[in-house]
Amino acid sequence: MTAVRRWTWIAGIAACLLTAPALAQHAEAPESGRWQEMRYGFDEVSDTLELRYIEQVVALAAAGRLDTDRVLLRRVQAIGNGLVAAAAGLKPEVAHWQWEWHVAEAPGVEAHCEAGGKILVGGPFIRALRLDDGELAMLLAHEVAHVVAEHHRETLSEAMLMSKPAVPVEVALERLDSDVPLQVRLAGLSHTQEREADQLGMVIAHRAGWPARAMTAFYGKLTAQAASEGGAPLIATHPSYAARLSTARGLARLLEP
Numbered sequence: 001m002t003a004v005r006r007w008t009w010i011a012g013i014a015a016c017l018l019t020a021p022a023l024a025q026h027a028e029a030p031e032s033g034r035w036q037e038m039r040y041g042f043d044e045v046s047d048t049l050e051l052r053y054i055e056q057v058v059a060l061a062a063a064g065r066l067d068t069d070r071v072l073l074r075r076v077q078a079i080g081n082g083l084v085a086a087a088a089g090l091k092p093e094v095a096h097w098q099w100e101w102h103v104a105e106a107p108g109v110e111a112h113c114e115a116g117g118k119i120l121v122g123g124p125f126i127r128a129l130r131l132d133d134g135e136l137a138m139l140l141a142h143e144v145a146h147v148v149a150e151h152h153r154e155t156l157s158e159a160m161l162m163s164k165p166a167v168p169v170e171v172a173l174e175r176l177d178s179d180v181p182l183q184v185r186l187a188g189l190s191h192t193q194e195r196e197a198d199q200l201g202m203v204i205a206h207r208a209g210w211p212a213r214a215m216t217a218f219y220g221k222l223t224a225q226a227a228s229e230g231g232a233p234l235i236a237t238h239p240s241y242a243a244r245l246s247t248a249r250g251l252a253r254l255l256e257p
């Protein structure tokens, strides 16, 4: 544990002693209507995760690996902003969130989002898959859907419920990053959220005007890439690519019969 992390942990425990258990607040995910139990507020989750996001972006910029492909960055921003406008039709407050789009020139970065609308995608990943605009829209729409459905806030809230007594959000985040048994216990929720992000993302992309064939093409490329790479993660946080492709095909038929 670094000095900063130890300080954060100690500060978190101190704050915990002063913090009364948070009252549950129920939310409903757009489209699926799934009920979520929220123990942390939107602002405290967004502010905490923004710090982690800024650290990551600053490190990439310092290494000369951020937004160097200006053409790709402009594509990501234009497509992303269109998706947010479409998502606002399902949840109006998202139009007022501080959305940001960046491209990391780092191998291993596929796509990543933080609560409140911070999206980072990998330039090498997008170029390797040769994503056209519709397929790129699907990649971004999945991340936008995670943000719109407030999955970070839900996961942190669930982590807090699993590790009573109540702790500040910084402590819950620390545990999520380092506590493997907790990660295993949350794998079921992660699967649910990934399925939801796929489906909500497709609905958002469709509302933004992207064709259904882009959905199946994008998940088809992911499936082919996974098959060529082989192997499986230690803790499976996502449904299999074959299952995601099957869902995309089914939803594409529903959206464009």
Ligand SMILES: [Zn+2]
Pocket (backbone or CB within 6 Å): 142, 146, 194, 197
């Ligand atoms: Zn995801």
